[in-house]
Amino acid sequence: MSVPERVLASLAGAARPVCAYVYDLDAFAARVAATRAALPSGATLLYAMKANPHPGVVATAARHCDGLEVASGGELAAALEAGARQIVFGGPAKTDAELAAAVTAGVPLTVNVESVHEARRLDRLARAHGRVQPVAIRVNRRAAVPHGSHKMTGTPTPFGIGVADLGPAIDLVRSLPGLELTGWHLHAMSNNLDADAHADFVVGATRFARWAVRRFGAAVRTVNVGGGIGVDPAGRSDFDLARFAARMRRVDGRGLVFEPGRYLAGEAGWYAAEVLDVKRNHGRTFAVVRGGTHHFRLPAAWGYSHPAHVVPVEAWPYDWPRPEASSTTVDVTGELCTPRDVLARDLPVERVRAGDVLVFARTGAYGWAISHHDFLSHPHPEMRVVVDQSGDAGSSG
Numbered sequence: 001m002s003v004p005e006r007v008l009a010s011l012a013g014a015a016r017p018v019c020a021y022v023y024d025l026d027a028f029a030a031r032v033a034a035t036r037a038a039l040p041s042g043a044t045l046l047y048a049m050k051a052n053p054h055p056g057v058v059a060t061a062a063r064h065c066d067g068l069e070v071a072s073g074g075e076l077a078a079a080l081e082a083g084a085r086q087i088v089f090g091g092p093a094k095t096d097a098e099l100a101a102a103v104t105a106g107v108p109l110t111v112n113v114e115s116v117h118e119a120r121r122l123d124r125l126a127r128a129h130g131r132v133q134p135v136a137i138r139v140n141r142r143a144a145v146p147h148g149s150h151k152m153t154g155t156p157t158p159f160g161i162g163v164a165d166l167g168p169a170i171d172l173v174r175s176l177p178g179l180e181l182t183g184w185h186l187h188a189m190s191n192n193l194d195a196d197a198h199a200d201f202v203v204g205a206t207r208f209a210r211w212a213v214r215r216f217g218a219a220v221r222t223v224n225v226g227g228g229i230g231v232d233p234a235g236r237s238d239f240d241l242a243r244f245a246a247r248m249r250r251v252d253g254r255g256l257v258f259e260p261g262r263y264l265a266g267e268a269g270w271y272a273a274e275v276l277d278v279k280r281n282h283g284r285t286f287a288v289v290r291g292g293t294h295h296f297r298l299p300a301a302w303g304y305s306h307p308a309h310v311v312p313v314e315a316w317p318y319d320w321p322r323p324e325a326s327s328t329t330v331d332v333t334g335e336l337c338t339p340r341d342v343l344a345r346d347l348p349v350e351r352v353r354a355g356d357v358l359v360f361a362r363t364g365a366y367g368w369a370i371s372h373h374d375f376l377s378h379p380h381p382e383m384r385v386v387v388d389q390s391g392d393a394g395s396s397g
């Protein structure tokens with residue numbers, strides 16, 4: 001992996017000290033196309049916009065995917081604004097106002113109901129608007145979820161309805177005149193890198209749907225297998241899309257819905273932070289950057305070290321020697337007043353100098369969106385977009 005020319009070209013236009021996210025919308029669109037080609041024929045591909053809600057990314061997703069998956073009223077409004085042709089609305093704590101916005105969205109929209117109380121509230125709102133709202137029941141299955149991924153089901157979580165409670169929930173939804181039961185929602189994991197395990201999960205989802213027909217007489221139109229395909233920050237154990245595709249060729253995709261977030265957006269984003277200082281302390285070497293975990297929280301949240309590339313910058317405005325380290329490993333730390341503001345530990349570097357720029361690849365998903373932007377009141381990064389149609393769309397603040 002190295003930093004693509006187009007990303008470097010965009011960063012060359014960034015203000016100093018450099019602190020920016022670069023989103024490559026063509027890379028995003030290419031990943032959407034590759035993912036779609038791997039899915040079983042007839043399947044629906046949505047983008048889970050919580051992974052990266054940048055308007056350029058969402059607009060690209062609205063154009064290239066079949067629709068968007070949203071998890072809040074705010075995301076719903078942005079998805080409609082972006083022209084999403086189809087929406088799935090999930091989330092464990094929807095308010096009446098959010099449910100009402102879903103009922104009146106004006107585009108094909110399925111609400112994933114997470115509890116019987118939510119089903120009753122949605123039914124009341126749908127009837128008040130003279131509508132029949134399509135719903136999928138989010139099921140918290142007992143089935144095992146691939147190892148190493150973050151689990152949402154098969155374990156106690158606030159998500160969905162357990163299989164033991166499913167019968168009465170189905171009866172209730174069917175009895176409510178404002179609702180139509182159209183599907184199952186089975187999203188269960190995050191950051192799974194094992195293609196075979198993911199294929200097993202999809203096949204298991206189709207088996208679940210057949211079982212539900214036998215057990216409850218509940219035939220539905222859609223089986224939503226959620227997202228959860230992983231991205232390895234270091235690129236060492238990437239998800240084997242070709243292997244997944246080979247397994248999916250034997251699956252009937254009609255009615256199957258996929259809604260990845262991380263896998264579509266992860267590699268389309270680059271976080272860049274200028275080195276403000278290089279110093280040694282108690283035997284370790286630190287590259288201190290203009291930025292940190294308030295812009296890119298994932299390494300701190302998940303407790304890992306995110307690799308970075310050193311982009312040399314020759315300009316040096318001071319008349320004393322540049323602080324630098326060479327042929328060593330450095331810890332990359334940020335501008336926050338906490339020892340936890342660490343993006344990478346033991347990053348091997350040939351040379352890193354104050355004034356160089358560190359670029360973190362694969363930061364397009366759950367980067368800026370999940371970070372605590374205003375801790376310490378530092379200025380936000382520039383958000384830069386690269387896209388072929390209009391050249392470098394430049395900075396948007």
Ligand SMILES: *Cc1c(COP(=O)(O)O)cnc(C)c1O
Binds near residue numbers: 226259
């Ligand atoms: C977060 C989420 C997704 C996307 O998950 P990724 O791990 O980013 O693919 C899809 N569906 C639901 C319901 C989610 O909550």
